[in-house]
Amino acid sequence: MPINYYIFLSLALFCIGIVGVLTRRNAIIIFMCIELMLNAVNLLLVAFSKMHHNAALLAGDATTTAGTDGQLFVFFIMVVAAAEVSVGLAIIVMMYRNIHSVDVNFLNRLKH
């Protein structure tokens, strides 16, 4: 597949995530939109990794492993995302326990 298609698909998913962050008030939905943006980036990294592999194969190196790094970056992004989700959801639960709401408009003051 041409790499352009993957770029535009990832851009569309990323911008949908940004629109979600800007237009919703529920903190959990905003968090889910951040996950969507991370996944768009992951998809683009995998597509670029396969693109570099294809370029190395076309250059004549039949046993190349070019492009492995991109897929390992995706793996590490998933690791960081899992850690981030556990801490973030704990913060949201604590906030709900204190102010009985997950509305981000009530979060403009971090005291109390």
Added chain:
Amino acid sequence: MGITQILFWFLSIVAIFSALMVISSKNPVHSVLWLILTFFSISGHYILLNAQFLAIVNIIVYAGAIMVLFLFVIMLMNLNKETEPQKHKWLRIAGAVAGGCLLLVLVAALKDTDIKHQQALVNTGGIGLIKNLGKELFTTYVVPFEISSILFLSAMVGAVVIGKKE
């Protein structure tokens, strides 16, 4: 148009449609379910690119663990009804216009790049298999791998400390 192209367009349309449904559905539980569908279609893209390890890890970690955590939290807070206060209408329109402008600018900047004649290798290529990735992960990237285990431990401790009552 071969089977690969048909699958690509089908998965892309499913991904974009369900991503739009994530941000437009009122009920948070429906949003979570649409997001799971988005992750499955992205996993389908990984399989199409022959990145089999990442496809399985994406399903297990994202659609399995993270989304179940989201569902638990939503059900714990009893948010599964349409009680979310909406933002002001003009703020929502401004957000949508801002996101659309970003998409427009990025597409306009990237549509004439010189990599557009490159092809992403689909269906073949062995770099996405576990054998190659595992070898690379435990030789070149062994230090970041170990550091990520410390990250997980601290995230676990942090979640427990934040989440426990007083």
